[in-house]
Amino acid sequence: MMMKDFDKESITERAERLDTACTTLSENYPNARLKLRFESPLQLLIASILAAQCRDERVNEVTLELFSKYRTVADFANAEMERLQEDIASIPLFRRKAATIRSCCQTLIEDHGGEVPSDLNALTAVKGIGRKTANMVLGNAFGIPAIIVDTHVLRIANRLGLSQESDRDKVEQDLMRLLPKERWTRLGHLFAEFGREICKAPKAKCLVCPIGRLCPSHKIL
Ligand code: SF4
Known part of the structure; x- marks a missing residue:
């Protein structure tokens, strides 16, 4: 049965297991990094909004031109809606995302002097910015440790028995308890x-998994 060998694991043992897994994965993926291209917190915020249900490569193609047209929060806040929609039209859900981008930037002007705040509560208080996007910006644009629970992190945390939760916020809390802050963003x-390569959904490649010996789901899926 799943978890049979890991049932009696203490929190300390689980943290050590995750630490070993991260070290092994770091050796296997030394160049792992965020694929979205950005040069400022604002650009990463916009790219993150565009990246929902869209490949990062497509987002990068679109933002290459978008960021040369819209350089400031005010540019997005004052954008003519049809024009902004046209500029991101190759992105899924572009109408809704254009509205989100413009309204987020209007709020940034009204509440934060046109700056992207480097604070989780302030970011998530902006309508249209969820916890995942906020953590993405904090961890990657501001260098503030943050765990981004996307579909990969959720699935792998469950399979590795690091969290039994399906709620992303709870998974984030479980991982934060297990991992030192300096490894949060890297995770x-x-x-x-x-x-993307090994622990795929729906079928994991357990037989070639570099951390298989650390995983209670090994070969079961
Ligand atoms: S052993 Fe299988 S389920 Fe476990 S982490 Fe590796 S690929 Fe994923």
Whole structure:
């Protein structure tokens, strides 16, 4: 049965197991990094909004031109809606995302002087910015440790028995308890690469998994 060999694991043992897994994955994916291209917190915020249900490569193609047209929060806040929609039209859900981008930037002007705040509560208080996007910006644009629980992190955390939760916020809390802060942001990059290549949904490649010996789900899926 799943978890049979890991049932009696203490929190300390689980943390050590995750630490070993991260070290092994770091060796296997030394160049793991965020794929979205950005040069400022604002650009990463916009790219993150565009990246929902869209490949990062497509987002990068679109933002290459988008960021040369819209350079400031005010540019997005004052954008003419039809024009902004046209500029991101090759992105899924572009109408809704254009509205989100403009309204987020209007709020940033009204509440934060046109700056992207480097604070989780302030970011998530902005309508249209969820916890995942906020953590993405904090961890990657501001260098503030943050665990981004995307679909890869959620799936792998469950399979590795690091969290039994399906709620992303609870998974984030479980992982935060297990991992030192300095590894939080890196975890997301490593699990994203690992999830795309080996621990895939729906079928994991357990037989070639570099951390298989650390995993209670090995060969079961
Ligand atoms: S052993 Fe299988 S389920 Fe476990 S982490 Fe590796 S690929 Fe994923």
